Amino acid sequence: MNNIKITNCRIFTFNEENEIIDQGEIVIQGDSISYIGKVRDNHDAAARESCTRVIDAGGQVCLPGFINAHTHAPMTLFRGYADDLPLMTWLETKIWPAEERLKGEDVYWGTLLSCLEMIKSGTTTFNDMYFFMEDMAKAVTESGIRAVLSRGLIGLDENKAALGLEETEELIARWHQSAGGRIRVMFGPHAPYTCQPDYLEKIMKKADHYKLPLHIHLAETRFEVEQSLELYQMTPIEHMESLGLFEYPVVAAHCVHLSPNDIEILSRRNVAVAHNPGSNLKLASGVAPVPRLLEAGVTVSLGTDSAASNNNLDMLEEIRLAALIHKGVSLDPTVVPAYKALEMACREGAKSIFWEDEIGMLKPGYKGDLILMNLHKPHLCPLHDPAAHIVYAANSSDIETVIINGEIVMENREIKNMDEEKIMYHAQKQALALTGGIADEGAVD
Amino acid sequence: MNNIKITNCRIFTFNEENEIIDQGEIVIQGDSISYIGKVRDNHDAAARESCTRVIDAGGQVCLPGFINAHTHAPMTLFRGYADDLPLMTWLETKIWPAEERLKGEDVYWGTLLSCLEMIKSGTTTFNDMYFFMEDMAKAVTESGIRAVLSRGLIGLDENKAALGLEETEELIARWHQSAGGRIRVMFGPHAPYTCQPDYLEKIMKKADHYKLPLHIHLAETRFEVEQSLELYQMTPIEHMESLGLFEYPVVAAHCVHLSPNDIEILSRRNVAVAHNPGSNLKLASGVAPVPRLLEAGVTVSLGTDSAASNNNLDMLEEIRLAALIHKGVSLDPTVVPAYKALEMACREGAKSIFWEDEIGMLKPGYKGDLILMNLHKPHLCPLHDPAAHIVYAANSSDIETVIINGEIVMENREIKNMDEEKIMYHAQKQALALTGGIADEGAVD
Numbered sequence: 001m002n003n004i005k006i007t008n009c010r011i012f013t014f015n016e017e018n019e020i021i022d023q024g025e026i027v028i029q030g031d032s033i034s035y036i037g038k039v040r041d042n043h044d045a046a047a048r049e050s051c052t053r054v055i056d057a058g059g060q061v062c063l064p065g066f067i068n069a070h071t072h073a074p075m076t077l078f079r080g081y082a083d084d085l086p087l088m089t090w091l092e093t094k095i096w097p098a099e100e101r102l103k104g105e106d107v108y109w110g111t112l113l114s115c116l117e118m119i120k121s122g123t124t125t126f127n128d129m130y131f132f133m134e135d136m137a138k139a140v141t142e143s144g145i146r147a148v149l150s151r152g153l154i155g156l157d158e159n160k161a162a163l164g165l166e167e168t169e170e171l172i173a174r175w176h177q178s179a180g181g182r183i184r185v186m187f188g189p190h191a192p193y194t195c196q197p198d199y200l201e202k203i204m205k206k207a208d209h210y211k212l213p214l215h216i217h218l219a220e221t222r223f224e225v226e227q228s229l230e231l232y233q234m235t236p237i238e239h240m241e242s243l244g245l246f247e248y249p250v251v252a253a254h255c256v257h258l259s260p261n262d263i264e265i266l267s268r269r270n271v272a273v274a275h276n277p278g279s280n281l282k283l284a285s286g287v288a289p290v291p292r293l294l295e296a297g298v299t300v301s302l303g304t305d306s307a308a309s310n311n312n313l314d315m316l317e318e319i320r321l322a323a324l325i326h327k328g329v330s331l332d333p334t335v336v337p338a339y340k341a342l343e344m345a346c347r348e349g350a351k352s353i354f355w356e357d358e359i360g361m362l363k364p365g366y367k368g369d370l371i372l373m374n375l376h377k378p379h380l381c382p383l384h385d386p387a388a389h390i391v392y393a394a395n396s397s398d399i400e401t402v403i404i405n406g407e408i409v410m411e412n413r414e415i416k417n418m419d420e421e422k423i424m425y426h427a428q429k430q431a432l433a434l435t436g437g438i439a440d441e442g443a444v445d
Numbered sequence: 446m447n448n449i450k451i452t453n454c455r456i457f458t459f460n461e462e463n464e465i466i467d468q469g470e471i472v473i474q475g476d477s478i479s480y481i482g483k484v485r486d487n488h489d490a491a492a493r494e495s496c497t498r499v500i501d502a503g504g505q506v507c508l509p510g511f512i513n514a515h516t517h518a519p520m521t522l523f524r525g526y527a528d529d530l531p532l533m534t535w536l537e538t539k540i541w542p543a544e545e546r547l548k549g550e551d552v553y554w555g556t557l558l559s560c561l562e563m564i565k566s567g568t569t570t571f572n573d574m575y576f577f578m579e580d581m582a583k584a585v586t587e588s589g590i591r592a593v594l595s596r597g598l599i600g601l602d603e604n605k606a607a608l609g610l611e612e613t614e615e616l617i618a619r620w621h622q623s624a625g626g627r628i629r630v631m632f633g634p635h636a637p638y639t640c641q642p643d644y645l646e647k648i649m650k651k652a653d654h655y656k657l658p659l660h661i662h663l664a665e666t667r668f669e670v671e672q673s674l675e676l677y678q679m680t681p682i683e684h685m686e687s688l689g690l691f692e693y694p695v696v697a698a699h700c701v702h703l704s705p706n707d708i709e710i711l712s713r714r715n716v717a718v719a720h721n722p723g724s725n726l727k728l729a730s731g732v733a734p735v736p737r738l739l740e741a742g743v744t745v746s747l748g749t750d751s752a753a754s755n756n757n758l759d760m761l762e763e764i765r766l767a768a769l770i771h772k773g774v775s776l777d778p779t780v781v782p783a784y785k786a787l788e789m790a791c792r793e794g795a796k797s798i799f800w801e802d803e804i805g806m807l808k809p810g811y812k813g814d815l816i817l818m819n820l821h822k823p824h825l826c827p828l829h830d831p832a833a834h835i836v837y838a839a840n841s842s843d844i845e846t847v848i849i850n851g852e853i854v855m856e857n858r859e860i861k862n863m864d865e866e867k868i869m870y871h872a873q874k875q876a877l878a879l880t881g882g883i884a885d886e887g888a889v890d
Contacts, residue, residue, distance in 0.1 A: 076826075077827060078829075079825075079826070079827065079829070079834075079838060080827075080828070080829040080830045080833040080834050080837065080838065081829045081830070083782070083783055083830070083833045083837065084778060084779055084782035084783060085778060085779065086778055086779060087778060090778075113823060113826060116823045117823045117824045120823060120824070121824070222776070278769065280773060281769040281770055281772055281773030282768075282769055282772060282773075282778065282837070283772075283778055284772040284773060284775070284776050284777050284778035285773070285776075286773060286776060287773055287774070307838070310837070310838075311833065311834070311837040311838040312824045312837070312838040313824070314824065314840070317765075320762075321769075323727075324723065324726040324727055324766075325726055325770065325773070327726055327727060327728075327729040328725060328726030328727075328729060328730070328731060328732055328770070329732070329774070330729070331667070331729045331730075331731060332729050333529060333530060333531060333532060333535075333727065333728055333729035334529055334530065334531060337528070337529035338528055338529060376869070378558060378561045378562045378565060378865060378868070378869060379562045379565070379566070379757045379758070379759065380524075381521075381524070381558060381869045381872050381873060382522060382524065382525075382872055382873040382876035382877070383525070383873065384523075384524070384525040384526040384876070384880065385525045385526070385528070388525035388528045388756065389524075389525050389756070392525065392528065392727070392755070392756035392757070393524060393525065393752070393755075393756040393757040395759070395840045395841060395842060396840060397840060397842035420823060423823070424821070424823060424826045427826050427827055428826060428827040428828065431827035431829070432827070435829065
């Protein structure tokens with residue numbers, strides 16, 4: 001059994017008291033934290049217990065691993081394939097035709113590539129919605145990362161709709177709570193405009209049966225809201241409320257275009273919002289009213305969305321964007337302060353995927369999911385306030401060590417469970433085939 | 446004399462034809478580019494000329510170095526010292542009291558720290574406005590970077606106003622065109638609200654005498670515009686136009702709050718705008734109307750502003766923000782496409798500091814200012830479109846080699862002319878003294 005001691009670091013616990021421990025120490029036994037507190041000296045018997053590894057993290061900051069609350073990992077294969085286009089041109093001429101050609105093998109390599117990128121940028125858990133979920137689960141298992149998987153459910157074709165639910169049930173049977181507890185499953189109704197009310201009813205019934213939460217896209221674009229008002233005389237949020245969706249635990253991605261009544265509903269119903277600032281900006285969806293959501297007490301977490309619309313899975317960038325754009329748009333420099341933005345990526349992330357009993361904080365009994373960040377760099381000097389540096393100045397290459405479920409998956413930026421070159425080779429090959437040979441190998445050796 | 450050959454890279458020239466060369470080669474002789482084109486084989490006599498260094502840049506992309514068109518380098522000492530505060534609280538209780546204590550030694554170490562950070566993130570030229578400019582010029586000389594220096598001119602106190610002009614003239618005499626041509630000087634009237642019309646007249650007269658351009662802050666906040674309308678019944682831009690400022694070459698930082706008439710003036714008068722998206726968001730100044738400026742044909746470059754309001758000097762972040770926020774705010778995904786954002790940091794940057802005859806493009810006769818970026822990374826895989834990757838997915842640690850004025854100042858991320866540890870040590874020490882011992886050394890070894 002692993003028994004890792006990390007010592008001499010400053011620890012942002014994100015526990016209920018928001019404790020920050022200087023000269024801190026963490027011991028992980030098996031997959032969980034057994035001690036967290038001040039560095040203990042050798043007079044303390046408990047501190048002398050044998051450790052398989054001692055990491056001296058002097059000069060580093062320790063945080064819970066980031067939780068990417070909304071992504072589509074395999075779409076990393078479409079990173080940079082099509083940019084700066086109107087939404088429908090992008091979808092109809094680029095993304096959908098390429099997705100039509102998708103196979104399980106693509107999803108496997110695309111997910112491995114994403115896991116590699118996410119671990120290298122400090123993400124220890126991601127919340128996904130996509131297809132070929134068996135292949136995604138295999139990749140997640142191999143990579144060492146933690147994930148919540150939802151098979152995307154689209155009701156536009158009756159057979160495919162039924163197949164989606166069948167595959168979700170198979171996914172639950174085979175993979176829920178698997179990989180040492182690293183994998184969980186949710187139900188993934190894609191969006192109100194792709195799931196008619198009767199299909200949503202079926203999905204809710206199944207979610208109720210399995211007692212599993214739901215992951216859905218809501219109010220992403222102005223067009224979606226206008227269409228919903230026309231069809232149902234209700235906003236997407238009001239529509240979902242009227243169908244009873246929010247009687248179940250729901251994480252709603254985006255929530256960019258919200259009325260005051262929508263915000264009241266999200267707050268009253270404890271719907272968690274996964275905010276995706278990078279993707280919302282790049283696709284020109286708009287800027288979500290995050291300060292108003294926070295004021296209303298809504299749980300707001302952060303997601304990258306897919307690398308097709310981001311174009312990376314770097315949570316530090318989403319943290320920074322969340323802390324910057326709402327200030328600029330509201331003309332108020334006090335909204336979404338640095339610590340709050342970090343919290344959205346840690347504790348609030350865990351709450352939004354209904355896993356707050358095990359991850360998102362560093363405390364005894366919680367899973368050993370954490371990152372070590374080196375702040376001894378020119379762009380992080382001088383050191384006045386570590387939280388401000390992480391949010392406003394650091395970049396993901398400052399993250400040196402990542403531990404997930406008690407396993408060291410990256411140390412000094414070296415990945416432990418995956419072959420980086422092999423994954424990049426296969427991902428490039430699959431991407432080339434999917435995009436009709438347009439992928440550009442010119443500058444790749 | 447240096448004679449460096451860089452071979453096997455993809456070159457973004459940013460020349461007038463926006464040429465992109467696959468399998469390209471660049472030769473630098475002394476401080477300037479002597480050849481740029483396809484890789485030549487050894488049958489070509491010119492290619493066999495002796496080189497002091499050959500860099501095989503296989504798998505890398507070569508770009509002109511980034512030009513940071515607006516910053517205050519020494520303020521890096523205040524990085525993370527005060528964040529998330531209302532503008533006047535931030536200035537009055539934090540930044541101004543600390544600046545009151547500033548000495549030449551602080552400016553020297555603060556500038557060295559900034560040069561270190563800028564070179565490590567691919568900036569080869571910066572345009573600065575600050576005080577103790579002798580000390581800044583010394584640091585610039587030592588670091589190997591290229592810079593345009595303006596002594597900040599504030600007219601609120603008559604003696605200080607006169608001293609500012611005197612010091613500018615001394616700066617010109619001692620430092621203009623020094624350091625192998627790497628240093629140039631401009632006049633730096635701080636802003637309309639700190640320089641009364643009669644002081645601006647004096648500054649313009651001097652600028653005319655020395656035939657040097659001017660660097661000024663304009664229309665940064667809504668408050669500034671309101672105050673100008675009240676005092677002069679003119680916007681800051683109209684006010685400057687009425688005083689004749691725009692008859693001289695001017696680079697105006699910020700330009701966030703602009704009327705249609707302001708944009709027309711900037712366009713007609715060829716005023717260059719240095720856009721600072723990160724700082725404008727963080728200080729909640731707002732979002733500059735960049736798409737409208739570009740439509741009007743205004744030269745728009747990018748700046749970081751100081752690390753006190755950014756909180757880093759990473760031009761890749763400004764490039765990304767410029768490409769993202771205007772899409773999100775205008776709800777149009779086609780504005781500021783990837784290549785345009787890069788151009789703003791390269792060729793448009795050079796134009797905005799009136800140095801477009803020597804830098805900002807890669808072509809024969811131009812200065813050897815360039816960067817090599819490694820795109821063979823998980824977060825940049827697969828490779829469909831290198832420009833999109835640089836703008837939307839890369840981070841500054843992907844920049845491996847930096848050449849300025851024909852000198853290799855960083856190679857494989859190793860800095861050549863500066864001692865990183867020594868600079869960080871002194872910067873931390875000076876910062877501690879300036880901020881009254883509040884600087885936090887807890888997590889620094």
